[in-house]
Amino acid sequence: MSGNTFGTVFRLTTYGESHGPALGGVIDGCPPGVPLSEPVIQHELDRRRPGAGGLTGTARREPDAVRLLSGVFEGETTGTPIGFVIENTDQRSRDYEAAKSLLRPGHADGTYLAKYGRRDYRGGGRASARETAARVAGGAVAGAMLAPLGVTVVAYTVEFGGIPARVLAPADAADRPFYAPDPEVIPAWETRAKEAMASGDSLGGIIEVLALGVPAGLGEPVFDKLDARLAYALMGVGAVKGVEIGSGFAAARLLGSQNNDPIVSPPESNHAGGILGGIANGQPLVIRAAVKPIPSIAREQRTSDVSGQPATIIVGGRHDRSAIPRVVPVLRAMTLLVLADMWLLQKTVHG
């Protein structure tokens, strides 16, 4: 439980630094008979790749080609662990040499030093967003398991750089820039992104995840409530600083008579976000996550070097202007991983 394994029965273990030889993972506990192949995973990885999601701003172009190493035979999972690897092919670690002795504000440089007494300073090492590729691969397997059961998960951006979007057609967001749920908001978001880039700055936003077809009953009280596991899953993604379910923080300002969803058919409201007492109630799950602006900005910042001396830094390397487009598929993947695990756990309750 040293932090690199996720899940109880459907379990993803990951490894890999930004500029090491490769990253990858092992999925244990996936039942046999799930149709799976490299293209199924590759399709999801391509969405997460720098440049996908419509927001430019990174020079790094990794093919992120996944290779399946085990656990699949004749096109289906066998029940044994599924190993996969993604080679790092475009590492350019020389870019990062200059900053070897400086701590980047908003990054994990100093905290990795504090924790481990050392750090792989090439491009963030394990703390790099590149780590999330293995999560997306794991989520693709979870999604393949859940798809025939009628569970679908979509994720989209509901606010970017302070500009909110209407949620009109969330299922279409996957093919739009910024994963926008409303095409009309895109020009405003593009303008906002250009402004930030022009001033060497970066932007954050809010992502919503919507899970449909989740059967009532998923969730393991009292500590492994469905919402607790979702919060754990999403807050564990770099750059996420807040998670809420259903009405979330707004619920704190409502009266009980406003926030309670009457139990009627069809449902009239979903303040609960599909979860009561930590257990899915059959309504859609609604989860939102706050994503901070990416800390790598092209402006001089005050910092300290590794020996504690004051310094200034201009963070070089190749960077996105916002984590949003890369985080959207990751949050979707993490939600799928939670649901796959909870689905299997529920089989032990009522199977």
Place this chain on the structure above:
Amino acid sequence: MSGNTFGTVFRLTTYGESHGPALGGVIDGCPPGVPLSEPVIQHELDRRRPGAGGLTGTARREPDAVRLLSGVFEGETTGTPIGFVIENTDQRSRDYEAAKSLLRPGHADGTYLAKYGRRDYRGGGRASARETAARVAGGAVAGAMLAPLGVTVVAYTVEFGGIPARVLAPADAADRPFYAPDPEVIPAWETRAKEAMASGDSLGGIIEVLALGVPAGLGEPVFDKLDARLAYALMGVGAVKGVEIGSGFAAARLLGSQNNDPIVSPPESNHAGGILGGIANGQPLVIRAAVKPIPSIAREQRTSDVSGQPATIIVGGRHDRSAIPRVVPVLRAMTLLVLADMWLLQKTVHG
């Protein structure tokens, strides 16, 4: 991992229904030599008891007397598991008979049925807030372990019924009504509470947890990041619908240049809430949780019976008007449990 154990090395396992014979728990992994006695735990339980926190509204008066059953010898922990039990002495389950066949909106009645095919309908059973007494007892042990290390955790209410409070003297909040961090807000909150009670309604709010003295290095990337574990811990408390760290959702609207904390000594800001890359950076941890209004309201609501037929319900029994005062000590306890676990895990990294 069926949901009733919390933690990896410092582990709390709990049991108990609202109206069963007793509730309690087992703490495993507490090191030897921690001064511990029943009064140490009782002190924390008394804060959580109905009526504490200054907000009246429940008729139930449980003494919540804890009894230590093992793991303590001559006033100190021995390293063996610490069993404890809290008897249920004032159960009045007849109050709940009437609602046996009706599902209460906003409660877990229907989801427990969906999950388990049955439910202990007496007062919420396992889904009752009464379950959290065992969390508070566990947190008291975690706190006893952490206290000599200089870690202190305080929790207080920063918003109640939509009315925010200034955070003036958080350490004093524990002795004020509503756990208010500013005595001047109390009259407004009392008025708000009376209004809600008069209309048979209920209120929510926002609780902040502040952890001081947390050493840099705690947190286990990548899935068990400190913020991920805190989100998991707090979102798993009934009524919590959102969790944020540092600037939280507000960070989504800031520019990178605004949200980055310069690495200077002394620190000038703490947008990160004391966590970078999932690892504590030595600054105070700042966590906020949104608490929904309590769903038991004294007003007629539309619902369904257990067979799915439409019905109306007026929830009887003894109820608080807001969960806020009872949840404050619980969130503090959960934070202590996370920190105790992360402290011990960090010993395996750099010990």
Place this chain on the structure above:
Amino acid sequence: MSGNTFGTVFRLTTYGESHGPALGGVIDGCPPGVPLSEPVIQHELDRRRPGAGGLTGTARREPDAVRLLSGVFEGETTGTPIGFVIENTDQRSRDYEAAKSLLRPGHADGTYLAKYGRRDYRGGGRASARETAARVAGGAVAGAMLAPLGVTVVAYTVEFGGIPARVLAPADAADRPFYAPDPEVIPAWETRAKEAMASGDSLGGIIEVLALGVPAGLGEPVFDKLDARLAYALMGVGAVKGVEIGSGFAAARLLGSQNNDPIVSPPESNHAGGILGGIANGQPLVIRAAVKPIPSIAREQRTSDVSGQPATIIVGGRHDRSAIPRVVPVLRAMTLLVLADMWLLQKTVHG
């Protein structure tokens, strides 16, 4: 995972010292709908009690009365955790004061000191065989879950003090002295026991566990093979020094052509003991455990005191002449716990 929780999905967590206020446990992950009551558990506890199993020699007479605290409603499990407690009522800790500073050979006195830097020296504390009462209670719940599925587990003594028994009617052993599978061996065993007692000495033996009706497919390769989990379960019981499956150590001396079981119907042999590749094959499980002679003997022994000075000790207190009769129900319980867990895990594979 600090050692006091057993199982992955069907999980038993235990606590309690020999001479503390009480011992007990929590069973998490038991599905709803299992018929359960205090008498069901008490029946198994009574078998384990000093004096049961036909071998006299202890003066301690604990009623070992179990009290169910949660997780059962209207005579059936609800799916929530099952808490139980057994009070210690006959502790006589004064008996042990004299030996407070001396380490008893063959006991855990010195190793607990080495591990924890202290120990609860009253009657063995957590290392006392009394701890196993909670295992038997847990096994009773596992057995209640498995019984309707046709799984039955019996345990009996196949060798005592060096004298082997024929295995004639293992199912009847539960009601015989020494859990003997052949009534004719009992007089010889009684003579052996009397000889040992007369010389202030103690005896060991070999216990066999037979599990019938275990469905093919149970077991989780590669580390959680069914035989690996059984070995873990049984070797973790105090006094057990060896575990073997099927032909066990004898298989090391056979040729492959002798040890392979032909796959024919009905089966002609069971050298494998019902497990191939760590997975049950549908034949009976056959497991044997070697139990050392109880280390508390009424003879002077050379030892050291807690400061490391040489000393001699005559162990006082109330002691059995052999652990065998008390261990038989414990090994049966541990086997049931393993099977219950593996049964539930298998639901996640093929459910």
Place this chain on the structure above:
Amino acid sequence: MSGNTFGTVFRLTTYGESHGPALGGVIDGCPPGVPLSEPVIQHELDRRRPGAGGLTGTARREPDAVRLLSGVFEGETTGTPIGFVIENTDQRSRDYEAAKSLLRPGHADGTYLAKYGRRDYRGGGRASARETAARVAGGAVAGAMLAPLGVTVVAYTVEFGGIPARVLAPADAADRPFYAPDPEVIPAWETRAKEAMASGDSLGGIIEVLALGVPAGLGEPVFDKLDARLAYALMGVGAVKGVEIGSGFAAARLLGSQNNDPIVSPPESNHAGGILGGIANGQPLVIRAAVKPIPSIAREQRTSDVSGQPATIIVGGRHDRSAIPRVVPVLRAMTLLVLADMWLLQKTVHG
């Protein structure tokens, strides 16, 4: 916990089939600062390779070249997960096509079918002994962590084909045929092996593992006792049918006065095998495992096909005449993995 992760804090997760693209694993929880490189692991893998250990009989020649993918920087571990992969380069899966529909006696063919409803029939798939290469790699990392602490583990063959060996110089066994602890026994073992090969048969034996320098205090009562974890670790290796500690099964026939080790300095005996109450006492750990004769024999055997029809089979492919030489390094590796985990867990107790 679906069976492919081993350990609590120092954790090895493995994947890979005999004839898939590759096998490998992830080690999580290894502290930073352990000197590690591919040659360190390769050295151990070479010992396990078919043909090492001095016993001929397999035609397969895999280079078993390990590639480190993460977690190591500038020659030392960083604290992040260590990914590694071993490509399968000599698969010849056509050898196994003929036996696709037949179940091999003594193998896991039928039980994998029962568990998963399918199987990767190429060379045993996940049930192949090839899986253990990842264990040896994991053990190499555990050994690298433990070496500077003075812990050393050796393993050797104490009985082969029914012929016992004297344990004269166990530390030299690693460089001898059969890992023999006495060079004089080798001719008799070679003769025995040739006889078995001539008759198309196979042999088993008994392996002893000796761990020196294990500090007193390791082991986590009550379920994760050191001996319980060792039994779990060793019994989980294919072909192992029995595990014993210290005097093991022989202890069942001793009197207490014979089996108790007097607590004197220096120690006069070690019947306990270095473990009391599940905790190391500072003496050498002594563990023995019984290994069955390899089930792939070159003789006709009665079996059934996958549809249940009676059949006969002569198992083709490339096979060893005994698992002994390949299992010796695997049992050493598993012991190192247990000790590494227990070492780190002990830091949480007394750190």
